[in-house]
Amino acid sequence: MSEGPRLRVLVVEDEMTIALMMEDMLLELGHEVAGIAMRLPQAKALAGQAAFDVAFLDVNLDGYASYPVADILRARGIPFIFVTGYGLAGIDPPYHVHRVVKKPFEIKDLQDAIAGVRAAA
Amino acid sequence: MNGGARAASAAMDEEVQVSAFPGGGEMGALVRAFDWSHTGLGPFAAWPESLKAVTRTILASPVPMVLLWGEDGVMIYNDGYRTLAADRHPGLLGARVRDGWPEAADFNAEVIRTVLSGRPLTYKDREFTLRRGGAAERAWFDLYYSPVLDGRGVPAGVLGITIETSERVRATRRRDGEHARLTRLFEQSPNPIAILRGPQHVFELVNPACSRLIGHRDVVGRPIAEALPEAARDGFVAVLDRVYRDGRAHVESAVRFAGRDASGAPVEDRYLDFAYQPVTDADGRVGGVFVEGYDVTQRAVAETKVRESETRFRALVTATSEMVYRMSPDWTEMRHLDGRDFLSDAEIPSVAWHDVYLFPEDQPLVLAAIRRAIESKSVFQLEHRVRRVDGTTGWVITRAIPLVDKDGNITEWFGTANDVTDRHKVEQHLRLVVNELNHRVKNNLAMMQAIAAQTFRRVDDLPRAQASFNARIQALAQANDLLTGERWAAVSLQGVIEQALRLQCQESDRCAIAGPPVDLSPKTALSLSMAMHELATNAIKYGAWSVAEGKVSVTWSLYTGGDGTQRIRLEWRESGGPPVTPPRTRGFGSRLIERGLAPEMGGSADMRFLPEGFVCVVDAPLSVYGDK
Numbered sequence: 001m002s003e004g005p006r007l008r009v010l011v012v013e014d015e016m017t018i019a020l021m022m023e024d025m026l027l028e029l030g031h032e033v034a035g036i037a038m039r040l041p042q043a044k045a046l047a048g049q050a051a052f053d054v055a056f057l058d059v060n061l062d063g064y065a066s067y068p069v070a071d072i073l074r075a076r077g078i079p080f081i082f083v084t085g086y087g088l089a090g091i092d093p094p095y096h097v098h099r100v101v102k103k104p105f106e107i108k109d110l111q112d113a114i115a116g117v118r119a120a121a
Numbered sequence: 122m123n124g125g126a127r128a129a130s131a132a133m134d135e136e137v138q139v140s141a142f143p144g145g146g147e148m149g150a151l152v153r154a155f156d157w158s159h160t161g162l163g164p165f166a167a168w169p170e171s172l173k174a175v176t177r178t179i180l181a182s183p184v185p186m187v188l189l190w191g192e193d194g195v196m197i198y199n200d201g202y203r204t205l206a207a208d209r210h211p212g213l214l215g216a217r218v219r220d221g222w223p224e225a226a227d228f229n230a231e232v233i234r235t236v237l238s239g240r241p242l243t244y245k246d247r248e249f250t251l252r253r254g255g256a257a258e259r260a261w262f263d264l265y266y267s268p269v270l271d272g273r274g275v276p277a278g279v280l281g282i283t284i285e286t287s288e289r290v291r292a293t294r295r296r297d298g299e300h301a302r303l304t305r306l307f308e309q310s311p312n313p314i315a316i317l318r319g320p321q322h323v324f325e326l327v328n329p330a331c332s333r334l335i336g337h338r339d340v341v342g343r344p345i346a347e348a349l350p351e352a353a354r355d356g357f358v359a360v361l362d363r364v365y366r367d368g369r370a371h372v373e374s375a376v377r378f379a380g381r382d383a384s385g386a387p388v389e390d391r392y393l394d395f396a397y398q399p400v401t402d403a404d405g406r407v408g409g410v411f412v413e414g415y416d417v418t419q420r421a422v423a424e425t426k427v428r429e430s431e432t433r434f435r436a437l438v439t440a441t442s443e444m445v446y447r448m449s450p451d452w453t454e455m456r457h458l459d460g461r462d463f464l465s466d467a468e469i470p471s472v473a474w475h476d477v478y479l480f481p482e483d484q485p486l487v488l489a490a491i492r493r494a495i496e497s498k499s500v501f502q503l504e505h506r507v508r509r510v511d512g513t514t515g516w517v518i519t520r521a522i523p524l525v526d527k528d529g530n531i532t533e534w535f536g537t538a539n540d541v542t543d544r545h546k547v548e549q550h551l552r553l554v555v556n557e558l559n560h561r562v563k564n565n566l567a568m569m570q571a572i573a574a575q576t577f578r579r580v581d582d583l584p585r586a587q588a589s590f591n592a593r594i595q596a597l598a599q600a601n602d603l604l605t606g607e608r609w610a611a612v613s614l615q616g617v618i619e620q621a622l623r624l625q626c627q628e629s630d631r632c633a634i635a636g637p638p639v640d641l642s643p644k645t646a647l648s649l650s651m652a653m654h655e656l657a658t659n660a661i662k663y664g665a666w667s668v669a670e671g672k673v674s675v676t677w678s679l680y681t682g683g684d685g686t687q688r689i690r691l692e693w694r695e696s697g698g699p700p701v702t703p704p705r706t707r708g709f710g711s712r713l714i715e716r717g718l719a720p721e722m723g724g725s726a727d728m729r730f731l732p733e734g735f736v737c738v739v740d741a742p743l744s745v746y747g748d749k
Contacts, residue, residue, distance in 0.1 A: 014644055014721075015564060015567070015568055015571075015644070015647075015648075016648045016651070016713065016716075016717030016718060016720070016721045017568045017571040017572050017575070017651065017713075017717070018564075018567050018568055018571045019716075019717065019720075020571060020575060020712060020713065020716055020717055021567075021570065021571030021574045021575065023716065024574060024575070024578070025574075036716065036720050037720070038644075038720050038721045038723075039721075039723060041723070042720070042723055060560060062642055062643075062644040062645075063642075063644075084560070085559060085560040085561070085562070085563025085564050085567070086556060086559065086560055086563075089556075090556065090560065102563075103563045103564060103566070103567040104563065104566045104567040104570045105567070
């Protein structure tokens with residue numbers, strides 16, 4: 001199922017079952033999960049320090065928007081993909097340029113999103 | 122008689138004739154010189170004494186007189202009569218009256234016949250149409266005819282005193298005509314007119330319009346206070362008193378007049394302008410008052426309606442909770458705004474209103490809508506943001522209409538605005554709630570998907586996996602119930618654990634739950650619920666709850682960590698179960714706790730498969746959000 005190089009992926013998702021499923025899916029796609037963050041402080045910490053190639057970013061982290069995490073990633077030049085139940089409408093206009101995966105999603109959605117990021121890079 | 126004798130006789134007659142009528146003015150001279158022999162009177166010498174006597178009398182009188190002698194009425198008249206005769210003088214002298222006055226022949230014939238029968242006749246202002254001075258004209262005379270007796274005492278002539286009264290008659294007629302005209306005016310005037318006499322204001326004259334006004338009540342000859350009892354109350358008597366006393370005219374406008382019908386019952390009120398004019402008697406004293414009214418009811422009613430309409434409008438503007446404003450035709454100037462404590466009031470015209478009421482970023486939108494309304498001369502309507510009187514942001518729904526003049530040009534805009542800030546907030550909140558709901562539904566679907574993916578991953582026993590899946594969904598639903606009951610606010614740790622374990626362990630002595638009060642965020646509560654479900658399921662399958670004596674205790678305590686933060690230590694401890702052997706592979710439950718719950722709580726999980734029972738310890742900061 002793996003295509004291209006093995007990537008290190010940061011998963012920022014406040015719902016543990018979903019986070020675990022993403023982990024499974026990413027592993028199945030042949031990638032490595034560099035970390036899972038479920039709350040904003042941990043997410044910011046990991047985003048600023050951890051070594052990874054791409055991040056999936058849940059927009060709403062237990063009531064807090066994850067834009068500060070996005071800002072950190074942008075500053076570090078690390079591509080990221082928003083994950084949200086709202087779709088594009090749930091994302092603030094300044095972040096519209098980023099790729100979005102809508103919940104609920106399939107493994108193929110993650111694969112396409114990663115492929116898109118890779119193509120853009 | 123021969124000619125000479127006749128001539129001598131005639132000369133003597135003339136002499137006698139001349140001496141017979143001394144004086145008499147022109148007519149005297151003419152009578153004396155006249156040759157009467159060819160007239161019905163015959164030669165003078167043959168005149169009876171009575172004829173001579175009456176001729177003398179006539180000629181001596183200054184009163185216009187005429188003598189009609191004999192049945193033919195041969196005429197002798199004096200100087201006074203000349204005026205009457207006009208251009209027929211002196212031709213009338215000695216003529217028969219029917220020849221002299223052919224136009225009055227019948228009249229004179231009747232006079233002669235009557236008077237010669239011995240009866241005098243008198244006429245006052247007898248009218249004739251006489252041809253005098255070329256044109257026929259009407260003339261009037263007072264005529265006194267009396268018989269003149271001859272020597273035997275038999276009426277032989279008619280003595281007429283003829284006094285022309287044309288001038289007086291004409292003057293009287295003129296006066297009467299004027300009077301009639303005035304009366305007609307008075308009678309036909311649409312304006313009520315009354316003349317009141319004396320200090321008691323007794324009605325002397327009332328025209329029909331006035332009669333109608335007062336309900337056709339019989340007032341003439343009665344004092345106003347008695348005839349119209351309401352007049353005193355309504356102030357009319359006081360005005361009349363003053364005009365009568367001061368002798369000065371007085372005018373009053375739009376006086377309400379309480380209408381009455383003939384029975385005195387009130388009918389519709391009228392409004393009149395009244396003019397009071399003192400009427401002076403011949404001696405210059407005020408003897409009465411002339412009152413004329415001019416009905417202005419329509420005007421007064423219209424004015425009243427306008428006034429009422431204005432009052433209502435003012436009341437509306439005052440009573441409404443809406444803000445009211447007026448703008449110049451092109452909206453460059455705000456003429457007035459009543460801001461109802463929501464917006465700042467504009468008492469005087471202002472051109473800076475954009476900056477007062479609108480935030481800079483909203484101005485293009487609002488001004489564009491205004492421009493469209495001006496161009497189409499149609500209603501301006503918009504919901505937009507405003508700067509409130511306290512500087513904060515508010516929302517209004519505003520609507521303004523153009524007022525146009527008769528040429529269709531806009532003279533002003535009149536508008537109202539409604540504070541919809543609260544509604545706007547509610548709408549925003551509702552939008553948030555709907556979005557949040559949408560998010561939750563999607564999120565829950567994603568969670569179910571995730572649980573399914575985990576549960577059915579590498580399945581060798583499908584019925585068992587299905588049962589697990591159902592139980593997990595059930596646990597998720599229960600946790601959701603708990604959170605919904607708490608309106609997705611913080612929930613207690615104790616409540617979450619009790620609810621998660623209630624289904625699996627009905628016997629309370631096999632399940633000890635203890636710890637200090639701790640609140641969890643909804644999300645953490647949900648994760649903890651799921652974790653508890655997995656632990657309980659495992660306990661039933663392999664652990665303490667798989668045998669009758671086994672027990673589980675769930676306890677937690679708070680402590681201060683090395684970095685000074687408050688931490689929680691949550692322990693799941695099984696005892697009394699079958700001997701424990703560590704599983705060959707990690708199940709979903711273990712993974713959920715180690716990779717899910719621990720990171721979720723920002724801490725770590727430690728799972729030990731001790732021989733006396735399974736133990737799981739989660740150690741985490743009390744709250745990853747500080748004060749949340």
